[in-house]
Amino acid sequence: MAVSLGYKNVYRDPYGFPKWQENGLPIAGSPMGPTTSGEPSTKTAADRSLQGWTMLWTLLGIFAGGVALNLTPCVYPMIPITVSFFGGRAAKGKPSQIKLVLHGICYLTGLSLTNSILGVVASLTGGLMGALLQNPIVPALVAGVLILFATSLFGLWELRLPGALTQAAGKSYTGYFGSLFMGLTLGVVAAPCIGPFVLGLLTWVAGMGNPWIGFLVFFILSLGLGLPLFILALFSGQLQRLPKAGGWMLWVRKLMGWVLVGMAAYFIRPILPDIMKVILPVAVTLAAGLHLGWLDRNQASFKAFPWLKTIVGTGCLILATFWITSWAMRGPGIEWYSYSEQTLQQAVAQKKPVIIDFYADWCTPCRELEETTFYHADVVRQARQNFIMVKVDVTQAGDPFQEQLLKQYGIKGVPTIVFLDARGKERTDLRLVDYLPPESFLNHMAALQESVSTRNHQPRKTQ
Template sequence: MTRWNARFLAFAFAIASTLPALAAVGPQEGEPAPPELKLSTSLSPTPVRSPGEATLTLTVEIPTGYHLFAGKELRVEAEGPVARLLGTPAYPAGEVEEGIAVLRGRASIRVPLTVPAGEAGPIRGTLLLKWQACQDYGEKICFLPARSAVSIEAPVILAPPAPAGPAPETPAPTPPVVEPAVEPASPPEAVPQPEAPQGGSFQDRFGQAARENVPFALLLAFLFGVLSSLTPCVYPVIPITVAYIGSRSEGKGRAHGFLLSLAFVLGLALLYAMLGAVSAKAGQTFGSLAQTPWVGIPVALLFFALALSMFNLFEFKTPARLTNRIEQTKQKSRGGGFVGAFLIGALSGLVASPCIGPLILAILVVVASTGSSFLGFLYLFTFALGLGLLFLVIGTFSGVLAALPKSGGWMDGVRVLFGALILAAAFYFAGLYLPRPAFWLASGLGLGFVAGFLLFGASRHFFSVPARVVGLVLCAAALLLVLPLLPPAPAGSDAGARGWHGDLEAGLRDGRARNVPVLLDFRADWCVACVELEKKTWPEPEVEGLLRQMAPVRLDVTRNSPADREIQARYAVRGLPTVILLDPQGKELGRFVGFKGPADLVAWARPHVKPSPPRGT
């Protein structure tokens, strides 16, 4: 709406000028129009030196009264020569509303641009923004996916081979704002998939948390590392490992012992950090696969297996042949001073112990969701520093060793705690990708199996009775604590509960056979107004009575499959929810887009419905 800056406008005139706008956003029978986005680009620095790097920023102006979906629904692609120079875009996180991340006002997408040596002159191309929008007013219609294009030009100059001094850069004109050409589209990759959770895939959730809360994530990684050093497989061997360091620093003071211990810990930390960087790079490459149950459900099963390993059902061990080779190399490294301590630390990290191996694998899966090699390196490096803290302290201050508690049953509690945490991750991923009945069945079976193993598998896990009780409580608490984090069950999951057809042809046949109108309800899980219809309108007794005199068909187009797009094109559906009333022969009688309350819907549909004949006539 227009903002009136003149303070002297009368109150009555302000209300009068508002009424037409309110009417314009009220219920509409015509086709809704998606918002017109304004796109502009900027490049910093400009011009770009060859070789060199720069940041290309795509600014999106979203009209008032609309919002865009953030997450996987917002994507940038490039065409033309500039495409080969662009890296992975950094998207805005948005604000989470009802479990869905949305963007309003102005949003910026930053894309790294890398120019190799030998490039010169302007490099041109086109940025394609794939987006999906909903109204914030009136019927809160959600529009089908669309895309906008903006032309870009990157001025590139050759860097001087041997500059005598800093030369002033020649400013380049700011690229003009180009109005985007909006064209409806339905790209499969830009549409929310039904398999992905409403609040985003696990990659989106964990990746966003790990990217935006780096200090907290680093603290958590460090604490997990410290706790890992207290597990039964690590804690008892700390004195043995430190004995080597002590023998090499005998008579040389604490500083020498500290440096030897630090070299050992750095070798361990750098190895894990490289694993983290590789895992994050793999997550960046294959992250889109994680939005489907074909990857999400196996991840849940992987976490469940890792939890069972923490409970000692089985062990993740390095093959014996490789372990022997590594131990031989470690023996050769003894006596090598700082380099020898560094190599022993790195080689010790290769032989992942049965206690921390599952935890490291679980952390690597989460780290992969960040898509950032730098953060992957940083998080695993910090975890390893926490793991090596006791090594560092005992190697520097030998007297601390006598003050440490002896190995015992208390270490089982640490292992059980990690097992429960990993089991919580398994419950979480299962809840994201499984329907609620399947989730409860799988969670019950999994929890029952763990409980049975803890209670009756003492010959395998050797846990004390207190550790078993703590494990049972923690595992049950893990399931309860995960439930509030799960997205709500899709509103359309009970589409056929009240006589709705899920297939168009079946509904049309029913309409012809009974000589009744056919009602088509186009909906999707991500459509707010669709969910509102299903909660407030369709269940009303008067509406249900009217539906019994029709052949209602619920067409869930969340998946946006080729069949979904074909049927939407067939009935010229541009926004959701769209409700269409057909006569028994399939001819359209009327339609509306957006939300209608029970009374309004009955008034709209009643004229087209023949009263049911009295019984016995």
């Protein structure tokens, strides 16, 4: 919300959402603009975990998920019907190929419009969702909902919409509006197969809390879902090359169910003990690989299907092996001290600089720092040899001692990393308020260490 109002320096409030609400501070977007004091809001509008290559690979995965939804039992049989619909509309006039393209664009527009609106609406609840996720019970409930939807895709129960809604969505209209209407109502007609996956994705987007990301995620999903139909409509003569419907579509549906299980693991992971944070995703990946690759008995009429199952199963096993091996080989992390005045006095006596990390379990950049930067071998070695490392956990608000530290060091949000020189004075130019990769963090450590070395080599005045 603060970002949308134009603020530049935005932090995650270390006191948490309940304290923010108690103080009567705004919890939704407002056209009033900045406050009279000119201070930036301390509530961030978005989870920043989707950036750079992570964003690209996530969107590619969502596009692939949209394409895979075409292979579910509710959508795949509709492909010849949809393509024939486009062809029939285009054949009524000339030039038919141009009309075919226009009908396809209308269909994609309708599909994208429906899903993108859902994504934006879900993400607009992200302020509330992100705050609720600070309570460990809420991620567990969200994970439970995702598992429930996954069991539907596994065939344990069926998601059915009211008959009147399905009947209304099944109506046929002529012209370009007919193609637009088909796109708008695809989600209703195919709800038993794609509904659980879309609802699970909506839950994830709500946790992100960014309307732009919500729109982009569901727009890309719509392209993945609608583009194959559009292309097949342009080359309708190739329809006979499509594999016949069969058990392989149930296998694809189970694949999407395992995607939801993976999303459930993503939500619940931050509240688990450290060892379970590693074991859970590895266990999910192993189970998915064994189920999809070898335990599932569905067959298909085309010869490539057994190879496809083996490739997916083997890929999951390789990924799980890579994760567990990387975790086993990463070595020890930084050894942290709890904050105390005695620790700081000891650091001054030993002429060692101090690094203080203010973090919370619900803070994504905090977890990135902990799992990546603070386990990097060079960072760990420097910390052990030349620094005193102190961690302050502000996950649970209300501790008077923690609140006093937040005021003492002027902490506006988490993560915040404070660098103290050998005299116990802060180097404000080095303070960090976001994730920093290991190489850049080493530069900060070197700058702090250099100031200590320079001071030690200064000539002393004599009488």
